[in-house]
Amino acid sequence: MNERVLRVLEFDKIRNKIISLASCSLGKARAADLYPATDLQEVERSQAATEEGVTVYRLRGLIPLGGLHDIRGPVRRATMGGTLSAKELLDIADTIQGGRRLKKFLQDTHEQHPLPIMMELCEYIPELRDVEDEIRSCIDDNAVVRDTASQDLRRLRGEMRTVQARIKDKLESIIRSSSFQKMLQDPIITQRNDRYVVPLKVEYRGSFDGIVHDQSASGSTLFIEPAAVVQMSNSLRELEVKEAREIERILSTLAAQIGTHGSELQDAQESLAELDFIFAKSNYANELRAVRPQMNEDGIVRVKRARHPLIAPKDVVPSDLRLGDDFLLLVITGPNTGGKTVTLKTFGLLSLMAMAGLHIPADDGSVMSTFDEVFADIGDEQSIEQSLSTFSSHMTNIVQILEQVNFRSLVLFDELGAGTDPTEGAALAMSILDFLHKRGVRTVATTHYSELKGYAFNEPNAINASVEFDVQSLRPTYRLMIGVPGRSNAFAISQRLGLRTDVIEAAKSRLTTEDVQVDELIRKLEHNQLIAEQERREAEELRRELEALRGEFEKERETFYAQKDKLMERAEEEARKAVRKAEKEAEEIVDELRRIAAEERGQIKEHRLIEMRKQLEDKAPKLKRESKPKQAKPADRPLQAGDHVTVVHLGQKGHIVDISGKQAMVQIGMMKTKVRLDQLELLAPEVMPTRTVVGRKNSEPKHVKMELDLRGSNIEEGIHAVDKYIDDAIMAGLSTIHLIHGKGTGVLRTGIQDYLRGHRQVKSYRFGAEGEGGNGVTVVTLK
Structure with missing residues (x-):
């Protein structure tokens, strides 16, 4: 993508914002390479990754991105056999821990909501807990090698502490000695060149045995190492050299261990950089309240309530943008400072953002396209060094554009043809637009020329648009109205500013009849457009309210049926308990009757006992439960007499005898009933069971007990x-x-x-x- 276009459309500011939102240098470096892509599949994957990041923020909130460092240089050096510093090793341990923590966090989130792209990146993040533990066992949080890193290091540091204590004790005895106190500038112990010294007055140099290591700026004080501690200091220095060698050995061993995992750590770095970059993009999407656009490669753009991302939310005015479906050329007209250039830049910048995998500040359902190249000629490109006028500079840029465009390009022109004679400029602008139009190039152009309004009106694949201007307040509303050409509003603005009425009337008289008629027609179009837009917004608001009410109703209905089911279950259970109790009591009575009959040889017959039990069984409750009112599936054709159907609310099958209006007479077994058509579900002919019954001649159906x-x-x-x-x-x-x-x-x-x-x-x-x-x-x- 052309760097000049990225700068003109201010894509570099978007990129810098993403860089600032990255949590570590890894993500910042990845964000610095953010550029629009032209391949649809690549763009879709990048958009999906941003959407996953937005989902993680929505589900989990704060992302654990701490502890990550750019360790690519140290890892590469360790792989080549080099030694690493304690700080570099500690950064590697922190990065291993941070990567493992982030991987676990994303895996847990993946169980709530699928994150396929992030899970793919997590596969390249190794655990390496043993490597991290080894580093932390040798190096503390201040990047200092621990005494416990090796037995030799512990021994050497123990000896060093002993020698240091002896040196300090000896020096303490010197500065406390009454014979030496008058020679010392101050009774303190300090260091020079890593040797312990005392501040001696210069006039006592000959009376004090020792080695001078430094002198004060005034020359009155010598920093001298007493001879009594020179040998001990030499021993301390030897121990320090051995300590340094042992530390270097420990660090080399750790570096060699890092080198064996070099490729794994390099892959982990790339994955962590990409994850940090994804979260930076999703964080920016949350800030803008942006949405993922539907992408295509057919040059179709339909953005709902688009907002320029670099304008403060309280100041930005949303606009609906369209191009590429029913027209290829959009000509925007209107007064200066009316918002034409902002609209043009919004169009271009949102296209670049979408192609870079960023969500766009717009409403859901917005559609964006990939383009092979985005060209823009916007702003004053006058070059003093090249002695080019504004017109010449613009034309030089336009020449380059016309040489490179194809049918998969997006071209943006601001004030096309301006800076020269209006007649020639308008003719040149129409010729340029015609050249692009014939080649199927998607083009958006702003202009002041009335001739271009006529051009857009007469071309089948072109359309006029304008930015709305409030004449009463003399301020633009910045709202784009597609389908309505703009007016200059010069007379109305002049009148509001106090220009004499006779001067305005004289100016109007110089207009031709056609000019007046066209201006009046545009005024009426603007008025109708505003009314239609207002009604559309009201209808949209009403639709949202109805959808919200419907959702509340469905929720309440679900709750109602759930409560109804619970009550029915409770009532049925209580009834079953009551009947079981009665059955038990009845069984006891029957057993007692049998016992009495057996003892007294009574005449209680078995069939009487059966009847009594049957009566008890008939009292058992049978409650009908229905979670939701059943609805019949719509038939592929209108129902007609003879069709086999299911009566949904009864759960019975039958066939239609007759249809009258919205009701049908249905034969169900021996029964006929009237049923609404929307309660009937058509069955395939073979679904309806059939039975041949041999009946008696002239017999009438009658009730038969079971x-x-x-x-x-x-x-x-x-x-x-x-x-x-x-x-x-x-x-x-x-x-x-x-x-x-x-x-x-x-x-x-x-x-x-x-x-x-x-x-x-x-x-x-x-x-x-x-x-x-x-x-x-x-x-x-x-x-």
Whole structure:
């Protein structure tokens, strides 16, 4: 991308802002390389990475980016066999720890919300806890090698402390001695050239045995090392040399260990730099309240309420920007200081930001495109050194643009054709726009020339736009109105400023009829545009309110049905408890009756006991629960008579007999019912079950009980009754029936079951379960 364009559109300020938001030198270096990309796939990945960063900030808040350093130089040197300083080793340990902490943080966040790009980067961050522990065991937080780094170092430092103590004791005895006190300038011990000395008055030099290491600026004081401690100081110096060698050995050993992990640490540096850069981008997106745009490579731009990122939020005026879908050329007209240049720069800067993977300050649903190149001719490019006029400078730039553009370029012109004769400038501007227009170049141009308004009006792929101006306040509103050409408003502004009325009227009389008509037409267009925009905003606000109300309603409805279900479950459980208690009491009563009957040889019959138990079972609650009102799926075609359907709110299948208005008559088994069409769901023909039932001639449907009491009948009477009952049950659509034959001697039960075994309409049969009558009842399943 052309550096001049990046500077003119102020992309370098955006880049500097990203650099300032990076947490460490790694991210700052990565941010310094921020440039717009032209490949759509690369841009989409960069946009997705920024979105992941925004998600992490939203879910977790503060990001643990502390402790990261740029260790690429030390790691490279260690890989080549060099020695590292204690500070460099400590930075490496801090970076290993910081990378591990950030990796764990992102992995935890990934469990809440997928972060595929960041997880891919985290794969290159190694643990290396053993390396970090080894460094920290040898070097403290002040980058000083610990005594415990080696046995030799501990011994040497112990000897050094002993010798230092002896030297200080000896010097203390000297400065406290009455014979030496008058010779000393001050009774203190100090150091010169890493040797311990005392300040001696210069006139006593001949009376004091020792080595002079320094002299005061006035010359009155000598800093002398007494002869009594010279040998001890020499020993201390020897120990210091050995200490330095041991420290160098320890640091070399640690550096060699770092060198074995050189490639891992280099990869980790790249990943950490990229992560810090991503979080810097997402932090900036949060500051701007920016959104991720939908990207394309077709040159289509549709930005909702675009805001220039470098203008203070309280001052910026949002504008809707469009280009590339229904027109390729946008001609913006309007008065000076009306906001044309700001609009132009917003268009270009947001394009560059989107291509650089940055979110843009706009509303959701905004669309941006990638371009092979963005060209801009904006501002006063006059060059004194080259002796070029403003017009010549602009034209030199335009010549270069026309030589490089293609159909995948975006071109921005500010005051195209200005700086020369208006007639020639307008003609030249139209020719330039025509050249770009024929080649399919996306172009945005600002101008004062009325001729360009006509050009944009007559070209099929071009459109006029203007920046709104408030004549009453004599101030621009900076709002862009696409589809309406701008007016100069010269007469209205002059009148508001106090220009004589007769002068204004004389000026108006010099205008042609066509000029007056065009100006009046533009005024009406502006008025209509403002009304339409106001109504659109009101409709949008109303739509948002309705969506909010609908969301609240759905939430309240969900809560209602959830509470309803809980209440139903509670009521059903309480009812079950009550019935279980009653059943238990009834069982006790029945057992007691049997016991009494057995003892007194009473005549209490078994079928009476079965009836009593059946009555208790019928009292068990059966509550219908419905979480939500069921809705029928829309049919692929209108419903019609004969269609097999499901009645959604009943859960039953049937077929449509007749349709009248919004209701249908549906046959469900032997029953017909009226149902609303929106409660019917169309079934495929094979879904609706069919059954051939042989009925009696001229028989009418009648209510059939689900049980037949055969007690007291002989075998022949029982079989005859069962045969008729099975026919009636099939006609009524019953699938299961109960035959009550009692226990007794078992003769009737055996005869009935022998008959059922050979019946063509009987699918299966079994004895009643507990609660169904046991061996006193046969439960029959029909085909």
